[in-house]
Amino acid sequence: MNRRFWIFGLLIALLAPATLLIRNARIDALNRHEDALRAAAVTDAYRLIDDDLRAIQLQMLAIGSDIAGEEAVRRGLDAARSVDGPTTDPSLVDFVAGLSLPDQLSIELYTPVPKLVAWLGASMPMDDAPAQPQFLDRYVTAVATDGDRRDALAIWVPVRDGPTVYGVVRVLRILRSIPPVQNTFLQDYDITDTWSRKTHLELRTVYSAPFDDLLPATGDVRLLQGIDGRSLGRVFVDRPGGELLIRNVRDRYDAVAGFWVALAFAWVLAGAAAAYRKAARVERLSRVSIRFTILIGLLIGYRYVLLTLDLPNRLQRGKSPLAPLYDPVHLASTLFEGAMRSIGDVLLSSIFVAVAGLAFFHFSATILARTGEAKQSDSSRGRLAATALIVLSSVLVTSVVVILTRVSSQVITDSTLDFFSRTGLLPENLVLIVFVSLILLGAGTAILFAAGMMGLISGYRSYSANGGAGIARLLIPIALSLAVVALVAAKAELFVRAAPWVGPTVIALLIGAGLLTFRWAAVGIRALTLRNILLAIFWITAIVYPLLFRGLEQQRRNRLVDAVESFDDGRDPRVLFAIDRILLDAVDNDALRAELADAEVGPPQNESDRVRSSSADSIATNILRRSLLASMGAYEVSLTILDASENPIGRYYEADQRLTTSALAELERNDFEIMKEMREDSDVSGPLVEPMTGRRERERFRYQGIAPVDADDMTIGWVMASAEPRSVVEEAVTPFPRVLVPAGFYGNLEGDVSLAEFRDGVLVRNTGSGFGRYRLSEDARRELTTEADVWRREIDRGKVYDTYYHRRPGSGTIGQGSDIVLASRLQAITVFDHLYYLLRLTVSGLFLGIPLYIFGLFRRRLAGLLPAPEVRFRDKVLNAFFAVGLITVAAMGFVGLQVVTGENERAIESWLKQHLERVEKTLFLEAQAGELAYSVMDRTSIDSLAARVGLDLNLYRGTELVASSRPQLVEDGLIDERLPMPAYKALFFDGFRFTATEENIGTFTYPAGFRALTNEEGKPYYVLSVPTLPEQERIEEERARTVAYLFGALLLLVIVVLVTASILANALTRPIMRLRQGLEAVSRGQFTRITPFESRDEFGELVRTFNSMQDQLADSRVKVAQQERQLAWREMARQVAHEIKNPLTPMKLSIQYLRRSFDSEKDRDSAEFGSLFKRITTTLVEQIDALARIANEFSTFARMPQRVIEDLDLNEVVREAATLMEAEEGISIRVKLFDRPLVVKADREELRRIYINLIKNGIQAVPDSRQGKIEIVTRAERANDESGSAMAYSEVKDNGAGIPSELQEKIFEPNFSTKTSGTGLGLAIVRKSIEDLNGEIGFETRTGRGTTFWIRLPLTHDDEPAS
Template sequence: MLQQRTFVVIAGFLVLTVGLSWIGQQIHIRSVGQGVDLRQREAVAAAEELLLSEFAATQEAMQVLAAEAAGVVDRQNVSFRRVPDPLLTEELARITIPEQGALSIYDTDMRLAAWRGESTPLAEGHMFDHPRWNIIRDDDWRTTLVLWEPLHVGDAEIGSIRVTQNLFVRAPVRNSVLDNYDITNIWTRKTGLEVQVDYGGNLGENTLRSIDGSVLGTFTVTPPTEATLIGTTVAFYDNLMAAGMALLVLWLVWGTWRWFRNAPKLYSLMIFAGLLGLGRIAWLYLEVPARYQTGKAPFSPLFDPVHLASTVGGGLMRTTGDLFIGAFCVLILGFAVLRYASAHANPSTRHGSIAWVRLAAGILLTLVLALMLAVVVQASVLDSTLSYTGRGALLPSPLELVVYISLVLLTLGSALIAISILRTGLEMRPSRACLVSLFAVAAGIIVAFEWLQWGSWAVSLGLLLVCLYFAARAGSGSIYEWLSLRRAVPVVLGICLLLYPAYYENLDKRKRDRVEYAVETFDQGSDRGVSLAVREAVEKAFQRPELYSALASNEDISSELEQLLEGTLLSSLGAYDASLTVLTTGGDELYSIGSVYATSSPEATKALWAELRAGIELNSSSYDVVEPQSAGAARYQYAGLAPLGDGWVLVRAQPHIVSEEANTPLLRVLLSSGYLDLYEDLSLASYREGQLTRTFGRRFAKYRLDPEIAAGLAQQSSLWRQESVGGGSTYLTYYLRRNGQVVAARMTTDGPFDHLYYLLRLVAGGLLLCIPFSTVGYIMQWRAGLFPRKRVRYQDKVMNAFFLVGVIAVIPVGIAGYNVVTEENEKAVQSWLRQHLERVESTLVPERRLGENNVDALARINIDSLAARVGLDLNLYRGTELIAASRRQLVDDRIVDTRLPAEVFSAIYGRAQHFTFVDHKLGDFEYTAGYRAILNNSGNPAYVLSVPTLPEAERIEEERARTLAYLFGAMLGLGVLVMFTGSVLSRALARPIARLQEGLQEAAQGKFEHVLPVESRDEVGALVTTFNTMQRQLSENRQKLARQERQLAWSEMARQIAHEIKNPLTPMKLSIQHLQRSYDNAKTDTSRFRRQFARTTATIVAQIDSLAHIANEFSTFARLPARRVERVDLREVISEAYGLMRAEASDNVTLKLELSKEPLPVRGDPSELLRTYINLVKNALEAVQDIDEGTITFTARQEEDQAITEVIDNGPGIPLDVQDRIYEPSFSTKTSGAGLGLAIARQAVELSGGSISFSTELGQGTTMRIDLPLDPGDD
C-alpha cells in the first residue's frame, strides 16, 4: 500500500510540474513582451561581462607564460652570446603552451634567441622597456594577440619575451580535419548572442582593452530581438514540460515493470509491452532527449540526422541516438518476455497440438524478427553517412560504436523474445514429425526471404538455430549466470558473427551503389575535384599581384606561372594534364606552360576564351569556370578564365589518354569536404569504339576493351565482373554501355584482411557491452543473495580459470603487441625518412661541380628540380628560416611554418644530431617530418633539409591499422580458442568428478550397487577405482552389520520378553502352590480354601492380563503403521489428553493447561498423537508420585511455522547415566512396563514430520518437548 501511494504521489508531482510549467510559460511570455528593452539590456550586459572576463583571462595566461619563460632565462644564466641558443630553446620546450599559442625570446638587437610554437610575423622592429600589448595580422590568414615583456637580469635589460595567442586562424580548406579557429565564434556560442569584433578599429560599441589599458579593438554584441526572447522563453518551458512528460512516461513504465515483476501474468506482460511502445513513441514525439543535445552538447552528434537518418520504423531510426534507445527498449522487452516464460515454465507431458501451435508461432516470430533485424541493419548502413570501412584507425568512431552496440542490443533482445516463445513449445515435448515439418516450413520461408530479397538468409537461419538451441537449454542456468562476464563474452561474439553476413552484404551494396553513381558522373564528364582545382588556380591568378607587375613590364612570366601551377591542386592531379596560358585583351596567346597547350590549336584557345569571357560579362563576375568542355576525340576539359591586368589568364585541365600518377601524392588533407568521396579508392575509364579515351587512377592499364567484355555488353547495358589484373590482384569492375561508349569503374575486392577488419570493428562495439552486462548481473546476484555464491561447481571453477588465463594471456599480449606495432611503425617511418633524405643528399653528388660540396650544389639547384628527381616534397631551411619549398602552396596556406621547429633546432644545432624527426599536427591530422643537416666543410650545419610524410600519412596509418587488425584478430582468435578449449576441458575434467559425486550420493543413501566406470589412467581413475573398492567393502560390511544387528535385536528382544514373561509367572506359580496347600487343608477349613481360591484366580487373571499387555506393547512397536492422517488442531488433542489424565492424578499432583489462543493445525494421526501425550503424562505422573506437591504443566504455542508443545514436571529429573537410552525400545527405569512408551512416542512424532526432545535437571524436573510443522492448508 505504501509503495502504491508513493507511486501515485510521484506521478501526481510530475503531472503537477507539467501543468505549472505551462502556466509559468504563459505568465513569462506576457512579462517578456512587456519588458523587452530591459531584458535586451540585461542579456547584452551579461554577454559583455562574460566576453571581457574571457579576454582578460587570456591575457593573464599569457603573462603567466611570459613569467615562466623569464624564470627559464634566469635559471640558465643566459647571456645571449650565441643566438639562436639551442640550449635555451630546448629548455623552453619544457614549458606547456596553450593551443594556438607561441613563445619567443629576443635579444636587445631583436635577434631570435629561442622559441616555442609557430612563428607569427614580427610587426615591431624594436624593443619595449615596458610590457606592451598589440594585435597583428598575417594578411587574412591569422589575427594574433601579442604581449611583449622586457627581460631583465638584475637591473640590466638583456632582451624581451614575446608571447602570442591566435584569435583567428583561417584554414586553407574546411574538411573533417581542418576548420577555421575564431574566438568570436566561441564567444557567440557561450553568450548565445552574435558577437562581432573589430581588432584595431572603432566600429564596435565597446572596447577590448589590454591589462595596461591600451585599446586593442572594439566589439559589438547584437541584442536579442523580441521574437528571440519569446522564443527562448517558450523553448525553456517547452523543454521543462517535455522533461516532465518524459519522466512521467518513464515512471509509468517503471511502475508497470514492478507490477509485472511481482505478478508475471500474460495480461500484465501485454500491458507492459504496450506501455513501453507507447512510451518510446511519446519520447519521439517530445523529441527527448534530442531537444537537450543541440549545438556543442556532449551527445549532440548522436541526435544529428546528418550521420544517420532513416524512415524505417516511423522515426525510430531518425538519428543514431534514437536507434540506440529503440534497441534498448527491445532488449528490455526481451527480458520481460523471458521473465514471463521462466515464471510459467512447467515441463509437462507430451501435448502434440498445443506444442505444434506454440512452436509454429515461435518459429514464425523468429523469422519475422530476423526480417526486421535485416531491415534495420540495411538502413543502418545504407541510410548513414558514417564511414564504416574507413581505415584511419582500428577502433571505429564513437558514432559507429553506438551503431554497432545498437545492432547487438537489438539482436539480443530479438533473440530473447524468440527463445522465450520457443521454450514454451519445446517444454511440451513435441514429436519428431512435428519438429521436422516445422523446420521444413521455416526453410521454405527463409528461401522466400532470399528470393524476394527481404533480408539475409544467413541472419534468419542463424537466429532461428541459435534461439532453438538456447530454448532447449533454457533450464540449464539462471539469467544471473548468463549475465556473468564469462558467459557474456561468447554470447556477444556469437551475436557479432550472426550479424556480420547482413552487415557486410549491405556494405558491399553501398560500395556498388557508389561505383554505379561514380560511373554515371564520370560518363557525364563531371569531376568535382578537377573543378575545385581549376577554380583555385583561377582565384590565385586573379589575386597574385606579381603577375600584374611582371606583365606590365613585359617581363617573362613563365617562372611565375610555374610557381602558380605548382602551388595549386592542379599539380597533384595525376590523371589530368593542366596548363596556364596568358592571353592578350584580344585573346591571343602570350605565354603558356603545361601540357594541354600542345594539343590545343590557337583557334580552339581563342574560341574557349570568347566563351568564358561571355560568361563573365553575362554574370558580372570577376572570373568564370566552366565544366566540362569538349576538347575533341571524346576528351573533356575543364577551363577557367580571369582578367590579368590588360590581359587574361586561362586555366585548362583535361584527362590523360593513359593515366599516370603525379610525382608526389595528392594531399587529401588540403581538399574540401567531399572532394574525393565519390572517386576514392576507385579507378575509372572511358572507352569509345573499344579504345581507351580517358582514365582516372592506375588500374586500367589496357588501352583496348577486352572482346569478352564487349560481347557481354552487347547483350546487356551493364555488367559486373571480378577480374585479376597485374600481379594477381583481384578487382571488382562495373561496365556501363551508353551513347556509343563504355564507362568502367574498378575497385579492389575485399580479402580476408578486409573481412577481419570489418568484423573486428563490429566486435569492438559488442565487447563494450560485456562489462555493463556483467556488472548488472553481479549487482542482481548480490541483491538476490546469490553473490558471492555459497556453492560453486567444479566445472565452473575450471572454466573460470581458463577464462581468466585467456584474459591474462590476451590483454597483456595485445597491449604489448599494440606498443610493438606502434613502435615498429614509428621506426619504419623514421627509416623511410632517413633513407629518402640520404637519397636526396646522394642526388646532390652528381650535381657538384669541381671544388663544390653538397652545400654549394644545394645552393645552386632549384628545389623544385630536386624534388622532381626524387619524387618527394622537400623543404629547405637555412638557420631557422625556411628559404625554399617544393610545394609552395603548403607555405602560402600556412601549413608549413617558415621557421624551423624548435625541437629540430635543438637536436641539430644543440645536440649535433645529423638526423631527427618531429611529429606535427594539422588540425586533427597527424604526420611526421624528417630533418637532415647538410654539413659544410667545417662540419657545421649549413642547411636543414626536410621531408614531410604529409602525403603518405594516410597510407602509413592504413598500414598500421592493417597490422593491428591482424594482431587483434589473432588475439581474438586466441581468446575464443582458449574459451572453447576451456569449455571442452572443463567438461572432460568435471565429468568423472560429477559421476563420483553421484556415486557418493547413492552410497550416502545406502545404494552400493552402481559401479562407476574407470575412463582414465590418471589420479581421477585411481580415485574412482578406490571408490568402487570402498563401495564394495561398504556393501559387504553393511550386510554383515545387518545380520549382527538382527541377531543382537532378536537376542535382546528374547531376553527382554523372557524377563517380562518371567515376572508374572512367579506370582502365578506361588499362587498355585498356595492354592494346592489350601486344597490339601480344604477338608478341615473349606471357607479358607474358597478365599484362597478366589485370591489365586484373581492373581492369575491379573498376571495373564499383564502378559497380554506386554504382548500388545511389543506388537504396537513392531507393527507397520496403519495410520489415518488428517488435519487436526493440536490444542484439541492436548485438551483431550489433559481431561483423561486428570482423573489418574493423585491428590498430591496438580495438572495445569496453558494453550495458545490461535489454532495450531498440524497433519497427523489423532489417536496416535493422543497416545503420545498420554504416555508423556503417565511418565510425568510416575515421576512426581513421591513428591508432596507435584505439578505437571501442558503448554502449546506457535513459533514461526512450528507448533511447540511441552509437558513439564517438577520431579527428580532423569539421571545422567540413562539420558542417552530413554528412547531405546524395551529400556525402562521402572520395575514394571515394557519400556516402549517413549520409543513409540518418538516413532509417532517423527511419522508426523516433527521431532521430540527433552531437557532435565536433577532435583528440578524434566521438560519433554514436541515440535510439529504447522499445516498451512489452503492458505
C-alpha cells in the same frame, strides 16, 4: 503503489503547466519591454564575450609568465643577445623543445630587439606590440594577422630580473583559421562562432583593422580589449529581433516543459510496471496479459513521446560534448519513424529494446509457469487462446530478427562514420557508441527471441492440455514457416544469394542465445559471472557482425560505384556554369581592373621568374577562392590573368605538375590562343566556355573559358579559367594527399581503390596498382554483353579483389567496336580482417559487460552469494585457464602493438633517411670538384630537384623556409615557414645530420624527415625536408593492416584458449564426477561399477581401484545376501511351522474330543452328540481355512503366481484402489492426480493390491478418537541421481498415529506387524513388488500426526515434467 508514488505523480503533473505559464508570462514581459530586452540580450552577449576573452588572455599570461620565470630562459636569452640568428644556448633549446602546449597555442622567445631565438608551434607574422611604449615593461596584448587566413591573439610577457630585461615571451592563440579546403582534418575555426552559439546571436569580428568605415548603419559594435587595455578588435552584433528573443525564450521553457512531460510519462510507465508485476503474482493469466499489453504499449509510446519532444537532444542542443551524438551529419536513418535519427537516438532506442526484452521475458516466463491454468472448461476457447499465443510468439520472433537485421545494416549505410577503419583496438568515440548500441540491441533481441520461444512452448502445452496435442505439433512448424516467409517478404535481407550463410547462422545463434537465456534466467543473478558475461558478449557479437557486414559490403559497393562515376565524369554541367560565373565575377572585379590598367605591356623580363606581379597572383587567388569553382573538389582549377598583349601576369594554379613558371606560361598562352580563336569564330560578346582535350589525360575533357576585361571600349586584359577533373589516384610520382582533399570529394580519394578504363577490351587508362592486365578478362567481357553493371570477385597476382565493371551507356555493344568499360576494384576483406572487426566489436561490448559484471558483483554480495560457499572444481580449472589465457593475449597484444608501431616508425625513419641521402647524392652528382652539396643547392631549383628524385621537398635556410616543391601548401599556411623546434634542436644543437619529427596539418599527423646540408665549418647551412604526406596513406594502410592481422590473430587465440580451457576442464573433472556418482550410489546402497575410464594416469588408476572395491563389495553383498536368505528361509520356515502349529493344535484336540464322545455309548446316543459333532467339524473347517490362508500368503510372498506386465496409467490404478477402499471402508479418500497420464510398466492387479494395502494400513493407523483422512497424490518428477530419468511419484498419506521411531527400521520386514491379526507380510510384499518394478518405496512419519508412504516408479516415456 503507495501514497508517495501518487504525490510524486501529482507534483510532476503540475510542473509542466506551471512551466508553460511561466513561459507565457515571460513572453508577455518580452513583448512589453522588447527594446529593453533586446538591448539586455546584447549586453549579456558582450559580457559573455568579454569574460571569455579575458579568461583566454589570463591563461596565456599565466603560461607566458611561467616560461618567463624559468632560469633556462633567462640564461638562454642573455646568451642570444650577443649572437646573430637563433639561440646557441642548448639549455634553452632543450627547455623549449620539451614544453607541452595546449591546442591552438604556440610560443616564441625573443631578445629585447626583438630577435627570434626559440619557438614552439605554428608561426605568425609580427604584430604591433614591439612598437608599444610599454613593451618590455609589462605584458602587452596584440593581434597577429596572416592575410585573410589566420588571426591570432598575442600576449608579450617580458623576461626580467629586476631592472634587467633579457627578452620577451610571445604567447599566441589562434582566434580564426580558414584552411583552403574543408575535410575531416582541416576545418574552419573562428572563436566568433563559439560566441554566436553561446549567445544565440549573429556576430562578426574584425581584428586590428580601421573600424570606422566598417561600422554598419544599424547594429551594435563592441570593442574587444586586451587585459592591458589595448584595443584588439571589434565585434559586431545584429541586435536580435523580438521574434528571435521570443523564440529563444520559448525554446528554453519548452525544453524544460518537455522534460517534465517526459518525467510524467515515465511516472505513468513506472505505475504500469508495478501494476503488471503485482498482477503477475496473484491475478489470472487473462488479467496479467491485459496489464502486460498496456505496459508494452506505454513503453513504445514513451519512446515516441521522447522523439516528439526531441528529448534529450533539445536539452543539450549545440553544447559539446553531447552535440555530435545528435548531429545527423554522423548518422541519421528514417527507420522506425525517427527512432534512429541520430547516434543518441540509436543508443536510446537500443535501451528501450533491451527493457522491452526483459519485460517480454518476464511475461513469457509467467505464462510458462502457469500453463496448468491453460486447461479451460471450454476446450475450444482454450485452443483458440493457445493458437493466438503461438501466432503472437511467431510474430515476435520474426519481428525482432527483422529489426536487428535492418538496424544493423542501416547504421552503416545511413552514416558517414568509418566503422571499419583500422585505427587500433578501440574504435573512435562515436563509432564506439554505435557499436555499444548495437550490442545492447543484440542482447535485447536475444532476450525477446527467448521470450518468443517460451511463448511457443507455452502455446504448445496449452493447446495439448486442451485436447489438441496432435494439431499442436503441426501448428508451430506452420507458424514458423509463415514467419520465415514474412521475413523474406519484409526484405529482412537475411536470405540473399550473395551471402546465403548469414540468415541460417543468425537464426541458429539467436536460438542458442535464447537457450542460454533460459539457463541463466533460471539461476538469476548467479549468472552474472565474468565468464558468462564474456560468453554473452561473444555470442551477441557473432550475431550482430554478419548483419553489420552486410552494411559494410553495401558501403564498399557504393564506394566502387562512386569511384567509377567520378572516373567517368567527363561532362559536368556545373563546371560550365561555375567557369561562366567566375569569368563574369572576374571581369567586374575592381582590383583586377586596376591591376590590368597599371600593368606593363610586354613579355616577362625573366623567364625563370615565378610571376610578374605578386599582387596579380593574390587577385587571382581571391577571385577563385570565393567562387563555386574552387569548392569543386573533383576538379583542379586555375585562373590566369593576361595583360592586353595576352601575356600571363598572374595566376592561381593548383595542379600538381612539376612545371616551371615559364613552361606554365607557355601552356597558358597556347590555350589562350586556341580559345581566343574559337571565340572570334563563334562571335560571342561575353565569356566563352568550351570543353577541351585534357592537358594531362588526353582522353579526358577539361573545361576552359576566357573573357575580356574591357575599359573605355578597350580590352585591357583577359581572364582565363580552367577546370580539369582530378584522377582519383594519380600515377604521378607524388600522388595527391588525402589530407588536402575537400570533404565529400566526389569519388573518394582513397589509395586503396584502383580504377581502369578499357576501350574495346584494351586498357587505355588506369590508376592504382590493382589492375595489372592490359586486357579486359574474357569472363568479365562475357558478362558485360548482357549486363551493364557486373560485380565480380577476382584474383590478380595472388590478391583477391572485389571488382565493379560498368559499361558506359551508349558506348556500343561489347565485341562490336567502340565499347567503353570502366572498372574499380578494392582488395577483398580477409579472414583476419573479419577477426579484427569482430574483436573491435567485442571490445566495444565490454563497455556494457564490465558495468554489468560490477552490478552483478554488488547484487551477489548483497544476496550473500559472495564469497561463494562452494566453488566447483571444474569452474576453478576453467577460471584458471581463462585468466592465464586472457593475460597472455593482453600481454601479446600490448607487446605486439608496441613492436608493430615501433617497427613502423623505424621503417618510416629509415625510408626518410635513405631518400634524403639520395637527394644529397643527387646534388653531389652536379657538384664540381671539392664543392659541397649546399653550394650546389644554391644554384638548383627545388622543383627540378624534387622532380628528379620523385619526392616533395622543402628547403630551409637556417630556420626559415625558402623554397618548396609545394608552394601552394606554404601559401595556404598548411606548412609552416619555420623549421620545427625539435628538428632545429636535433640538427643545430645535437649535431645530427638527420632527424625525423611528427608534424601535422590540422588533425592529420605525419612524419617528416630533415637533413642538414653543412658548410665547410660543418655547420648546417641548408636543411632539406621530406614530408611523407603522399606516402602516409600507404604507410598507414600497411601499418593498419598489420595491426588488424595482429588483433585478428589475438581474437583467434582467445577463442582457442576458451575452447581448450573448456575441453581440458571437462576432461579433468569427468573422472572426478564419475567417482562422485559412484560414491553417492554406494551411500544409497547401490553397488554399481563406474563405467571404465580409459586413462593411463592417476584418474584411471583411481577408477580401477574404485571398481575393484565395488567388485569386492558386490561379492560381500552376495554372501551377505545368501546368508540373509538362508536366515530368512529359516525364519520363514520357523514362522510357517509356528503358524501351522496354531490351527493344528485345536484341530487335534477337537478330533480327540469327538472321538472320546463317539467312543462313549452314552455320549454317542445322547441328543448333544449331533450338535457337538457340528461344532467340532465347524471348528475343523475354520482351522483348515486358516491353514489355507497361511499357505496363500506365504505363496504370495514367495512369488508363486505369474505377473502380467503391461503399460498402464498409474492414475487409473490409484483411482480404482481408492474407489474400492472408499466402498469397502465407507470413508472418503482425497485423490490429487497428475493432469497427464503416468504410464508405468506393472501388473495391474499387483499394483492395485499395493495401493489397497497402503490405504488399508493408513485407515488402520488412525486412532478411533480421530476422523480418518487419507490423501493420495500422484505426479511426475525427475530422479535425483545422475540419470535424471522421469519417474512417477505417488504418496499415500494418513493422519494416523505415526510409526514410533523404534519400529521404523522393521516396517518392511516379513514377520513384522503392529496389528493383532495378519501375517505381517503386507508391507514386505509391497516393497518386494516395488523393487521388482525397479522402483523405490519409503515413508515419512511423525508420531501422533500421521505417516506418508511414497512410491517412485520409472515412467515408460521420458516426457518433461511440469516442475
